[in-house]
Amino acid sequence: MRIRTVAPVAAFVAIAALALTGCVDNSTPSSGGSASSSSDVKKDDSLASQLPEKIKSAGTLTVGMDDTYPPNEFKDDNGNPVGWEVELTNAIAAKLGLKVKFAIAKFDNIIPSVAGGKDDIGMSSFTDTTEREQQVDFVNYYTAGIMWASAKGKTVDPDNACGLKVAVQSTTYEDTDEVPAKSKACTDAGKPAVEVLRYDNQDDATNAVILGKADALSADSPVTLYAISKSEGKLQEAGKAFEVAPYGIPVAKDSKLTPVIQKTIQALIDDGTYGKILDKWGVSDGAVKTVDVNAASKG
Template sequence: MNFDKRTRRPVLLAASIGVTAALVLSACSAAGTAPAAKAPSPADVDAAAAAALPARYKEAGTIKVASDIPFPPMEMFDDNQNLTGFDYDLAQAMGAKLGVTMDLQTQSFDSIIPSLQSGKHDVIMSGMNDTPERQKTIDFVDYLHAGFSILVPAGNPGKIATVLDLCGKDVAVQKATVQAEILRGYDAECTAAGPGPMKIAELPLETDVQTAVRSGKAVADVVDSAVASYAAQTAGGGTMFEVVRDPANPAGYNPVYTGIGVLKKDSGLSQALLLALQAVVADGSYAEILKKYDMGDYAVDAAGLNLGT
């Protein structure tokens, strides 16, 4: 199985935030709804994007966004319990172009697509990877292109140098993400090499995964590179974890697109979101948000629909 680079390197929003703090923030967000989103200003509206927005969203004045909060640095709470993160900032910029509020609401990742299908939410914005399998159910407005990394305890006691060093070992990933599928793609190689397939534990939250690694229940966490880098920089003041640097894959494994998920029947909404994203790119806001989180290397060359293959 051929894996390639795809990494994001976010800056610290609050250097003191570590795994323990993240667990506390997870509890704070469990009620299901994040703090109120910002109201759009008429001066920020993009005429083309606003005109394309279906009437029911204009009338509601709100697009309900399903988001697995917290998932630093994509969505998280700051020290004052205000929602922040790359997805949040981008959603606010796009909402301003559409003339509506983009309201991020907490939804567990393993039920995030059903939350659209039930009508609970209108779109997904939660660092979700655009994959052919998911495209069977939803469309994607793609806004990032990055990869996966291996997060290990500081000092790398398992001496993990490449993904094949995980063969036969206990590895943790978040439930319902694509990382488990990727790692199972190495089963044949791992079996041929001797140690056998990786022993993959799928846990509900990324914070649970990091706790498993900290406690020694797993030798590594395989996760989006932005999340891995953020954890390595922030947890315990940057002393708890490190990211494995594979010389053959210097920017991470398996480059894929990340996008906003929209039901296929809501193609008008997808088109409006695409126009809003293009407007945010054109006015420089997209670049500013990428810079804020040190994710400039992972910008899409051009905003598009269903770029994942």
């Protein structure tokens, strides 16, 4: 997972179509029903009063994001960030009476930016792990699994992938942990390794499968299902979702902001805003009822 269960994911906003012939086309928008926008969320003065003074006085929440991971966070036709995590971020800020500044960056630069104080929080489908908790704290707001996809008509078993080429987005959990572990199991058994094909963004990893450069892709389950839905029948599920784990919003270690974000998301769950956002994007199977902090270290 994006170190990023899951119902069929519908596309609601366009991202730019890729130029290669036969590639996945994410350019067709869909209306998809209604959900509460950030303008519908009322400020909670009690929560806002608990913000660190620096953020309170600035009136802005700076959020590190890699907007290349549809349907969680991606670009619309105008290059603006969209997706269900973008909507959730906007709702968090609205509840706290803040404006949002999305600091778009490469995925692996976000946690260092949060830890160093450049960004207030990150929102980019981070899987909460004990290793990452050494750098930042995580406010847990969702759970997701891993899912593979292969070209239509090509049978691929994620548990028997020795010798295959598997496309991943660089620095995701699939890249750093999941696929390498499968490869090691292969070589330990005297079988060919799994070849990991790393790409800077998820669209390129997806298109590697469509173009025949890779046998399969591995990504978070909402992302894989979205890619399949936008592939015009060129991709299919390769097995079911597995290794379900919590997503977390990274916040600087021991920051006074952490409990504020935790309470704010809990308030959005309790008032129904959170559920409406997830329902709109078709990802409600990963919903949580209670917001935790550093769930990975709690087992």
